[in-house]
Amino acid sequence: MMMSKPGISGRRRFDPFLLLIFLLVLLLTLILARAVCTLPMGGEGLAGEVARFQQQSGVESPVTAVLLNFRGYDTLLEVMVLLLAVIGVWSLATASFVKNSFATSPVQISVVRLLAPLMCLVAAYLVRQGTHLAGGAFQGGAVLGAAGVLLLVTELPWLSVVPSLLLRIGLLLGPLCFLAVAILCMFSGRQLLQYPSGEAGWIVLLIESACAVSIGLTLASLFAGGRPGGDVSDD
């Protein structure tokens, strides 16, 4: 990194500050290398523990069991962080949806029209698959978000046509659903996010579906880069 960036003033002068940064980074690398070397090798970690309680989690995939059940609190916070990101972007800027000077090619438009429904289907499949194989809310939501981005790039203006209230409800669907389940669990005499035994399966699927919709809309809204103009708050 230090030797690149040619041509600022011919030859680069010796900079003590850069040397300090280099030494600090070197120190950090050494510390990290030492930490990696002293890690217990071949240990199973918590895999055995997860496998033991797999039956209770309501899903067959250990990853989904950890994400949505055993460590559901972390995932709840992650979903909230995504929501906060959209709120931040929306309060800073409005998306203009201006037409580009050059027209979108008709080939691109028809391909995207074919692809977008297919991607929604793949997203739903990924969420459904998350209960027993690789997949889940984040992967499904990302595919959904990618479909939204494709539509935006092709200038099919779905984000500005969808009623703003509906969009906001969609963005809130996942976090609110997750939070409602968490609080309802508390009200029925259990811990936060401790699902009733035997019913965890459909609860996890419900949370995952709602979160996938919200994550997809969140990512597409982030790409649009601001609050759609003519929003409810503009009335």
Add this chain to the structure above:
Amino acid sequence: MTLIMLFDILLVATLLWLAWRLLATEDIFKAVVLFISFGLLMALAWVRMRAPDVALAEAALGAGLTGPLFLSALRRMERIRKEERRVDTDEDRDDDVKAGNKRKETI
């Protein structure tokens, strides 16, 4: 077995080289393109580490969405730079200021 090991070594070497290139390049657009390819190869690496969940997330989020986000940010930066060059035609920014004032009033 050795063939797979060769593939792994090649993958790691390519990842390191891509990371170096994308950090060292002057051209931001080039860096973004390198970042996208880095994400795709990283997804492959996650598959090799038998973590298909992370691989899916990396391919969809790391390569598929972060790349376009960077590209759109880049386009926006270029547009802002152009607007700054032409000082007399910044109606867009005036609109933004008005919207900001309106928001303050509603608060």
